Every structure is written in structure tokens, then in C-alpha cells.
Amino acid sequence: MSLDAGSYTNTGGDDAFDWSTGITGEAGGRLLAQATRQHGHTATVGYRDIGGGHRAMLLIDDRIGSKHYADIIPNSIVTRLEYGDVAFSGNGITIGIEIKKLSDAVSCMYTGRLADHQIPGLRQSYDVVYLIIEGIWRPEPESGVLQYFKGELGKWGKWLDMTTGRKRLMYNSFEQWLSTLALQGGLLVRSSPSAETTAALCTSLYAWFQRERHSSYDAMQESTGDSAVLSRPTMLRRMVALLPRVGWSRSKELALRCKGVQFIRKDGKPMATEDWFIENEIAIGTAVKIMEACDGSNA
Numbered sequence: 001m002s003l004d005a006g007s008y009t010n011t012g013g014d015d016a017f018d019w020s021t022g023i024t025g026e027a028g029g030r031l032l033a034q035a036t037r038q039h040g041h042t043a044t045v046g047y048r049d050i051g052g053g054h055r056a057m058l059l060i061d062d063r064i065g066s067k068h069y070a071d072i073i074p075n076s077i078v079t080r081l082e083y084g085d086v087a088f089s090g091n092g093i094t095i096g097i098e099i100k101k102l103s104d105a106v107s108c109m110y111t112g113r114l115a116d117h118q119i120p121g122l123r124q125s126y127d128v129v130y131l132i133i134e135g136i137w138r139p140e141p142e143s144g145v146l147q148y149f150k151g152e153l154g155k156w157g158k159w160l161d162m163t164t165g166r167k168r169l170m171y172n173s174f175e176q177w178l179s180t181l182a183l184q185g186g187l188l189v190r191s192s193p194s195a196e197t198t199a200a201l202c203t204s205l206y207a208w209f210q211r212e213r214h215s216s217y218d219a220m221q222e223s224t225g226d227s228a229v230l231s232r233p234t235m236l237r238r239m240v241a242l243l244p245r246v247g248w249s250r251s252k253e254l255a256l257r258c259k260g261v262q263f264i265r266k267d268g269k270p271m272a273t274e275d276w277f278i279e280n281e282i283a284i285g286t287a288v289k290i291m292e293a294c295d296g297s298n299a
Contacts, residue, residue: 057206059087066099072199083121084129086202090209093249096126097202098187102135102148102162109177110164119185127249130205131187133178134198137162139171146171153193212247235293236261260295 058076060069066085070076073086081087084096098118100108108114122129136149138159146169151157162169182189192198239261241251263271271294276287 057088058202061085069099069195069199069202072196073202083118083125087126088206088209090206091212092245092247093127093209094125095128095130095205095209096122097130097132097205098122099132099134099198102133102137105133105135106146106162106164106169106174109169109174110167115181115185119181119187123186128209129187131181131189132198132201133189133191134193134195135191136193137171137174144171145169146174262294 058073059081060066060073060076060078061081061084062078063080066081067078069086070078076086081096083098085099086097088095098114100114105114108118119129136153138147138149139145140147140159140161146162147159148162149157150160162174178189181187190201192201234255236258237251237255240246240255240258241248243251246254265271265275273284273287273291276282276290277284282290
């Protein structure tokens with residue numbers, strides 16, 4: 001790996017340079033390897049120095065339909081992404097963003113291209129995947145047909161029926177398809193009225209993933225490739241995830257190596273079932289469940 005005034009070389013290994021944080025790491029290596037794989041084992045990608053020692057933050061796919069976002073997303077670099085339009089890493093995980101115009105999304109709904117090809121590739125390439133639908137839509141007030149807005153909001157424009165060939169699509173059907181992508185496809189679905197708002201959303205997501213703690217809502221959940229895991233993660237995994245520099249993605253593997261956790265009383269002895277009693281608040285049944293959770297036998 002080498003660095004000069006305008007580029008760095010990535011060997012595609014797990015310890016490659018993490019351009020988003022300035023440190024080496026598995027996530028940065030995986031993302032750069034994925035972004036540059038079509039060039040061979042070694043690839044060179046340019047970056048922008050934005051001052052203060054910070055380098056480019058977001059990768060933008062270089063193909064038509066994606067590369068124009070580089071002009072409106074600050075601190076981005078254009079390269080070839082195997083899957084997705086925008087990608088970055090943060091806190092040890094990789095994030096991919098697929099952007100679809102509303103008309104493209106409707107076309108994918110009928111052809112199955114997104115579900116059959118792109119979603120499996122996205123989920124395999126990134127730890128977290130967003131789908132941003134770009135456009136403004138609504139149900140036609142009387143018929144319920146899906147309509148899109150053509151024009152400039154607040155200035156001029158009109159609502160038109162969304163069609164594919166001779167077919168008119170119902171709003172209800174489109175929204176149900178989006179729900180399927182989210183709950184069964186494992187995508188985080190967002191909407192955006194314009195390219196400029198999409199760029200702002202990507203920048204905001206990048207900033208969110210650089211933060212280690214989100215105290216406003218400390219929740220953890222996991223999605224699989226074909227369905228969402230709606231059950232609460234085990235206490236063991238939640239505790240492991242809070243350990244220094246572990247995080248949610250690494251906690252899955254580490255939790256499998258542990259049998260349970262043990263709480264120690266002030267006298268140095270392990271907490272027993274009766275130690276969890278609180279009069280009129282925690283009784284024997286709850287105390288047993290606490291012990292089972294500590295032993296790893298109860299979520």
C-alpha cells in the first residue's frame with residue numbers, strides 16, 4: 001500500500017487502508033476490494049484531500065445513473081462498484097446504497113431484477129443496505145392508482161398516472177412491494193424527492209455511521225438475506241456489542257464463543273438466584289429468568 005498526493009494503492013486485503021477513518025481495518029479493506037475488483041488484484045483509486053488530514057468519504061459508482069451524484073455529494077470519489085450506487089464504511093461495517101428513480105423501481109417490481117439479482121449481490125457485498133426511491137408519488141384520490149409528480153414543487157407541475165406499457169399500477173401494490181423489500185429482503189427503504197435531497201441523505205447517513213454511540217435510541221436488530229429477524233437479540237450479544245470497539249456486527253461471532261456472563265457480588269462471590277430479589281418488584285420467577293439469561297439459555 002502506498003500513498004501519494006493524489007492516489008493510494010489497495011491490495012484488496014483485509015488490512016487495506018480504510019479511507020473513511022484513516023486507519024487500517026477489515027471493513028475498509030473489504031469495501032475497497034469490492035470497489036476495485038474489476039481492475040485486478042491491485043488497483044489505484046484517487047482521493048480528495050479536504051483538509052485536516054481527512055480524505056474522501058464516500059465511493060460513487062462510475063456508471064451512468066450514479067456518477068452525477070459525485071458532483072453534489074461532498075468528499076466523494078468515483079470508482080466502479082460491483083453493486084450499489086454509493087458505498088462507505090463506518091465503525092467496522094460497510095454500507096451500500098442503491099438509488100432507484102421511481103420509474104426504475106416500478107420497472108423492477110414487474111421484471112424482478114432487483115429482487116432476483118441486485119438484492120442478493122448487495123446483501124453479500126455490504127453489512128447494511130439502503131434502497132432510496134427518488135421521486136414524489138401518491139395514490140390518486142378517487143381510484144387509488146399510483147401517481148407521480150412531474151414538475152417543480154411549489155412552482156409548476158402536475159400529477160400523472162404511473163404506467164408500465166398499458167398497465168396502471170395501484171398505489172397499494174407498490175407500497176406492499178416496498179414493505180416486502182424491507183421486511184423480507186432486508187433493505188432499509190427510504191424516499192427522496194430529488195437528486196439533491198438524495199445527496200444530502202447519503203451525507204447524513206455517512207455521518208450517522210461514523211458515530212459510535214446513538215444514545216437517543218440504543219436498539220439492536222439483525223436482518224438476514226431472506227427475512228427480517230424480528231425477535232429480540234440475546235442479552236449476551238447485546239452485552240458483547242457494548243464492549244470497547246466490538247460493535248453490533250462483530251458481536252455476533254464473539255457471542256457464539258461465549259457460554260454466558262457472570263455477575264459478581266461485592267464480596268467477590270457469583271450472584272445467585274436469591275440475590276436478584278427485590279421485595280414487591282422482582283420475585284422468584286423473574287430471578288430465575290435473569291439467571292437463565294446470564295447462562296445464555298434465555299434471550
